[in-house]
Amino acid sequence: MLRFIGRRLLVAGPTLLVVITLAFFMMRAAPGGPFDSERRLPPAVEQNLKARYGLDRPLPEQFLAYLGGVVRGDFGPSLKYPDKTVADILKQNAPVSLKLGLASMILALAVGVSLGVLAALRRNGILDVGAMGLAILGVCVPTFVTAPLLILLFGSTLQWLPNGGWNGGALPNMILPVIVLALPQAAILSRLTRAGMIEALAAGHVRTARARGLPEAAVVLRHALRPALTPLVSYLGPAAAGLLTGSLVVEKIFNLPGLGKFFVISALQRDYTVVMGMIVVYAGLVLFLNLLGDLMLAVVDPRVRLS
Amino acid sequence: MTDLATHPTPAARGRSLTDDAIARLRVNRAATLSLGVLVLLTLFALFGPLLSPWPYDQVNKDHVWVPPLTDGHLLGTDALGRDLLARLAMGLRVSLAIGLVATLVSLVIGVAWGATAGYIGGAVDEAMMRIVDVLYALPFIFFVILLMVAFGSNILLIFVAIGAVEWLTMSRIVRGQTLSLKQKEFIEAARAAGLGRMSIVARHIIPNLLGPVAVYVTLTIPAVILAESFLSFLGLGVQPPMASLGTLISAGAQDMEMAWWLLVFPALAMAATLAAFNFIGDGLRDALDPKDR
Numbered sequence: 001m002l003r004f005i006g007r008r009l010l011v012a013g014p015t016l017l018v019v020i021t022l023a024f025f026m027m028r029a030a031p032g033g034p035f036d037s038e039r040r041l042p043p044a045v046e047q048n049l050k051a052r053y054g055l056d057r058p059l060p061e062q063f064l065a066y067l068g069g070v071v072r073g074d075f076g077p078s079l080k081y082p083d084k085t086v087a088d089i090l091k092q093n094a095p096v097s098l099k100l101g102l103a104s105m106i107l108a109l110a111v112g113v114s115l116g117v118l119a120a121l122r123r124n125g126i127l128d129v130g131a132m133g134l135a136i137l138g139v140c141v142p143t144f145v146t147a148p149l150l151i152l153l154f155g156s157t158l159q160w161l162p163n164g165g166w167n168g169g170a171l172p173n174m175i176l177p178v179i180v181l182a183l184p185q186a187a188i189l190s191r192l193t194r195a196g197m198i199e200a201l202a203a204g205h206v207r208t209a210r211a212r213g214l215p216e217a218a219v220v221l222r223h224a225l226r227p228a229l230t231p232l233v234s235y236l237g238p239a240a241a242g243l244l245t246g247s248l249v250v251e252k253i254f255n256l257p258g259l260g261k262f263f264v265i266s267a268l269q270r271d272y273t274v275v276m277g278m279i280v281v282y283a284g285l286v287l288f289l290n291l292l293g294d295l296m297l298a299v300v301d302p303r304v305r306l307s
Numbered sequence: 308m309t310d311l312a313t314h315p316t317p318a319a320r321g322r323s324l325t326d327d328a329i330a331r332l333r334v335n336r337a338a339t340l341s342l343g344v345l346v347l348l349t350l351f352a353l354f355g356p357l358l359s360p361w362p363y364d365q366v367n368k369d370h371v372w373v374p375p376l377t378d379g380h381l382l383g384t385d386a387l388g389r390d391l392l393a394r395l396a397m398g399l400r401v402s403l404a405i406g407l408v409a410t411l412v413s414l415v416i417g418v419a420w421g422a423t424a425g426y427i428g429g430a431v432d433e434a435m436m437r438i439v440d441v442l443y444a445l446p447f448i449f450f451v452i453l454l455m456v457a458f459g460s461n462i463l464l465i466f467v468a469i470g471a472v473e474w475l476t477m478s479r480i481v482r483g484q485t486l487s488l489k490q491k492e493f494i495e496a497a498r499a500a501g502l503g504r505m506s507i508v509a510r511h512i513i514p515n516l517l518g519p520v521a522v523y524v525t526l527t528i529p530a531v532i533l534a535e536s537f538l539s540f541l542g543l544g545v546q547p548p549m550a551s552l553g554t555l556i557s558a559g560a561q562d563m564e565m566a567w568w569l570l571v572f573p574a575l576a577m578a579a580t581l582a583a584f585n586f587i588g589d590g591l592r593d594a595l596d597p598k599d600r
Contacts, residue, residue: 011437015444022445023453030457140581142533144540144553145574148560156564237444245448249540253560263449264541267456275453282446290444 008294012287019283024063027272034079034270053079075277080269086277097258099169101243103178108185116193120201131190138187143246147180147253164254177254181246185239192235196228233297237290244282331594338590341583348580352403355396363393364548372566383568385558391572398550399576405465405535406528412470414524417477418513425485426508439475447472455543465544469534473527480523484516518595525588529581552577
């Protein structure tokens with residue numbers, strides 16, 4: 001088990017390094033800089049600003065300095081908001097994205113798994129058709145279509161829910177963004193669960209359990225569900241990545257003060273340190289969840305850790 | 308999905324595996340229907356502009372937000388009075404083109420990488436697949452965004468950026484297939500006949516990979532179209548006055564309360580395109596799945 005963890009960490013380290021290196025040099029290769037504005041700054045002022053943030057030093061030296069900072073957990077100051085550090089901005093925006101992502105994940109799991117199980121139990125029944133419909137919808141109708149449509153229906157027309165805004169994370173403000181984010185994931189999860197469940201229900205041990213006269217609920221919940229859910233565990237990492245991608249659009253459409261919305265703006269403004277900080281946090285989160293998924297899979301399925 | 312195993316096609320003499328697969332595909336109603344839809348969409352993308360007397364970028368300040376079926380505008384006009392039918396055909400053309408070209412890029416890289424790693428094996432395979440692992444874990448959308456921000460968005464860059472990301476899964480599939488193909492007798496025969504490693508990969512391994520690769524290609528195209536639309540929606544993809552399905556949906560979402568048709572028609576076109584490719588991909592997978600044979 002320890003070797004298993006070690007091997008996974010061996011991949012995660014270099015990956016994070018690649019992420020930081022690529023992002024750093026891509027950001028710097030971009031034309032323009034953080035101090036460009038409508039009014040051109042006097043050269044002396046710009047020179048001083050650059051010196052203040054160490055941007056006048058050679059690029060490799062800046063890179064090493066940045067890397068050193070990250071290792072110590074120091075992401076540096078924001079270049080556009082002089083009174084804030086990157087850590088301040090992350091602390092301010094990350095909770096919004098995290099709350100949104102977590103709520104969507106829970107909703108997607110609840111809907112996806114229960115729909116998948118019911119669809120597998122009653123193949124070709126109403127719920128199976130419904131699950132299939134949801135799966136097709138989730139694949140074919142992207143978030144940037146569902147979001148405006150739902151806003152148009154529940155926001156503008158029926159006026160049941162607000163059109164956007166965060167309002168401190170109040171429930172009415174959360175409902176639509178969470179549904180929009182959860183839908184594609186629920187679609188994938190229901191398909192995975194259905195496939196796993198159909199396979200599990202046909203397995204020998206389930207037949208044995210039935211033959212021994214166990215009630216159907218016990219057969220399904222205790223014996224079939226566990227092997228059926230194993231594929232879901234390894235989907236944890238990709239699901240998180242999908243939610244992050246979706247959050248970029250959802251935060252923009254619903255005008256939510258999360259990381260995703262901030263990321264695009266900061267990249268356009270060439271706020272080097274903020275962009276880097278967000279990429280490091282995002283990449284770290286995805287890597288962590290991948291690792292967690294692998295570990296959980298190894299716990300659930302002994303074949304994985306033995307191979 | 309139709310369960311083909313329960314009613315197998317009657318065995319006929321002299322039937323190749325390809326014939327078999329085509330027969331299976333034709334029984335699959337969703338896939339055949341999707342193929343038809345796709346042909347129609349492609350025809351619309353190619354010749355749709357001929358249906359409209361206006362070019363896709365002609366601004367007309369007196370015909371702003373004309374509803375569908377009015378004044379000769381079959382699908383209405385947008386906030387600048389441009390004909391939506393012409394713009395939709397153009398947008399579909401751009402999206403399909405991006406889907407095809409970026410998939411081609413990913414196909415070439417993925418097949419070459421996967422087949423080489425799988426065929427050579429050993430330490431080379433290990434190293435090449437570790438690189439894929441590392442790239443897999445990158446939050447790729449952020450890099451595409453950075454790329455767009457850094458170098459300005461032009462269509463060529465979108466092709467390269469998306470294609471360069473999508474090859475990862477392709478290379479994994481190809482490697483897995485190559486590993487099993489490598490054990491087959493005909494490869495041994497080719498080696499005995501004195502063929503070099505690279506010619507074995509090119510002449511014998513790659514042609515035999517076509518099945519699973521074809522399946523993945525049909526599933527990659529919609530993924531690419533989606534990725535491009537996503538970028539366009541964030542304002543980082545195709546730039547105006549050019550249109551893609553993503554930019555049309557984005558513009559439609561902004562104006563939807565005044566002009567529903569600007570959101571609905573592009574969204575329908577998008578959903579139809581994505582659904583068609585996905586059904587064809589699923590159908591191909593069912594048709595080519597050796598487990599069913």
